[in-house]
Amino acid sequence: MKNAPLKLPEVRWVEPGRLTSGLDRHQRMDLSTHTRVNPPLPEPGREDLLALAEAVVLSGRGGAGFPFARKARAALATADRTGTAPVVVVNGTEGEPASAKDKMLLARVPHLVLDGACLAAAAFNAEEIVIAVAAGSPGEISVPAALAEREFPCPARTVSVPERFVSGESGALIRGINGLPVVPAPLKARAADGGSGGVRRRPTLLCNTETWAQLAVAARLGADAYAAVGTADEPGTALLTVNRPGADPLVVEVPTGTQLGPVLEACGLQPGTGVLVGGYHGAWLHPSVAFDAPLSRAGLAALGGTLGAGAIVALPDDTCPLGETARVATWLATESAGQCGPCKRGLPEAAEALATLAAGAAEPSALEGARRALGAAQAGGACSHPDGTARFLLTALDVFSEDVDAHLSGPGCGRPVRGVLPLPHAEGARLTVDWSRCTGHGLCAVLAPDLMRLGPHGYPTSRTIPVAPWQEHDACRAVNQCPALAIRLHRRG
CATH class of the missing domain: 3.10.20.600 (Ubiquitin-like (UB roll))
Known part of the structure; x- marks a missing residue:
């Protein structure tokens, strides 16, 4: 591992760290370093581990915040009823461009994460431990090296999935582990129930990387010491x-x-x-x-x-808030799985409205239409992607209301878009319209209705249209059958 090309995120502390203990002295902790820095890991039984998780109010750290003990009890109830051993899954995919905490844990303290997974696997008699990482991420190198250094209570393996925003959604990840396309399942199914929602149809306990690391810290400290910092309702660190x-x-x-x-x-x-x-x-x-x-x-x-x-x-004050928001809105629209109405229509329409607003060319009615589309997207999708995207965009319109007014009433705020909000470097596929060729036939909107929107005179409303992976087939049809040869598809890369 000494020569492995790992990019190790920098760590800081507001108070002495727990999850990050030892990282002030070590860039990466292999097993021998990990055991020197941390006390021995206890071996609690099933009920003791569940009681500990409940006492420290351990919740998921991937976004949803679901209580760990409740999720574990659901998986164990299925296992007991069916006589099937559960599967423990570590979700280390982290498709969120603005987040690096899971990459840091897997790259620098992988054994702390594995400690938590091993605690659950041993206490719950798990059939297997699966550690899911994003392809090309530090975990793809660090985790297999860590697996080779230690013994496990059951077989353990690493699975790599595409680095996309939706890859970390629990249903999409389990589908990927099962060898299916890494997109949310059309019909929701709980991982804890096994069947179509579980790994190899087994009851599955899936938690975020930090959640497993927190479980290991809690087991070493005990409930009282763990709760010595933080709030009464949410003890510990984050x-x-x-x-x-x-x-x-x-x-x-x-x-x-x-x-x-x-x-x-x-x-x-x-x-x-x-x-x-x-x-x-x-x-x-x-x-x-x-x-x-x-x-x-x-x-x-x-x-x-x-x-x-x-x-x-x-x-910062020197970048256009609406331009920054519009960049991310476009990316989020193309990162969807395109399996339900909010993602197929609502998010692209909202992204287009935000881009038009940022360019200073939007009408108030278009902005209200975007608000309605985002409102309708909430609680109407097959996964949480439309809900989360709607929250991100609607709160932006509220917080940056003065900038919204400036862009509606004139050329805009006058600030450039500096690209402060992080996005993946690879440029997504996009359609471009050559206005010197376009004659307003409108066939493109028939062939690719989720991509091409026509204005009142029959011409496309945008010159550049981002294309999600699930839209590329229709995009190719529009390019190949345009009578004026006015559309081009630029691939990812």
Whole structure:
């Protein structure tokens, strides 16, 4: 591992770290270093481990915040009823571009994550441990090396899935582990129930990387010591990814309930024009409330926000907020699976409206149409992607309301779009329209209705249209059958 080309995220602390203990002295902790830094791992039984998780109020750290003990009990109830051993899954895919905490854990302290998975596998008599990582991520190198260093209570393996935003959705990930396309299942099925929702139809306990690491920390400390920091309702610490313009993100460990302002200051940042908390399924906070916002799920919920996966972006004053939001809206629309109405129509329409608004060419009616589309997208999709995207965009329109007015009433705010909100470097596929050739036949809108929208005179409303993977077939039809040869498809890369 000494010569492995790992990119190791930098770590900081507001108070002495737990999950990050030892990283002030070691870049990456192999098994021997891990055992020197951490005390021996206990071996609690089934009920003891469940009681510990309940006592420390351990919840999922991937975004949804579902209680670990409740999820585990559901999987165990299925296992007991069917006589089938459960499968333990570590979700380390982290398709959120603004988040690096799981990459940090898998790259720098992989054995802490594996400790948590092994605790559950041993206590629950699991059939297998599966660690899912994103293709090309540090975990693809670090985790197999860690697996080779230690013994496990059951077979353990690594699975790589495409690095896409929807790959981390639980149903999509389980489909990927089962060898199916990595997209959310058309019909929702609980992993804990096994069947079509589980790994090889077994009851499945799937948790985020940080969740498993937190379980290992709690087992070593015990419930009382674990709850010595944090809030009464959400004891312990949390990992945050603080994004910085023009620099790599920082992973910061803080006690839950810590105010956001001191965390930003410790990273050399100010709230700017607004702060995004929770990543691209999170919510924007106005600068007037951001500084004192408590970094806990309950504290942020009271402000209309969400902790989500803990990704934070403070938007500086020298970039256009609407332009930044529009970039991400377009990306989120193309990252969907395209399996339900909100993703096929609602998100692309909203992204197009945001792009038009950022360009200073939108009418108030178009903005209201985008709001309606996003409102309809909430709670109407096959997964949480439309809901999270709607929250991200609707809170942006509220927090940046002055900029919205400036873009509606004139040429805009006058600031460039600096690309502060992080996105993958690879450019997505897109259609472009050659206006010198287009004669307004309108056939493209018939062949690719989810892509091409026509204005009142029969011409496409946009010159550049992003294309999601599920839209490429229709995009090719529109290109090949355009009578004027006015459309071009530019592939990803």
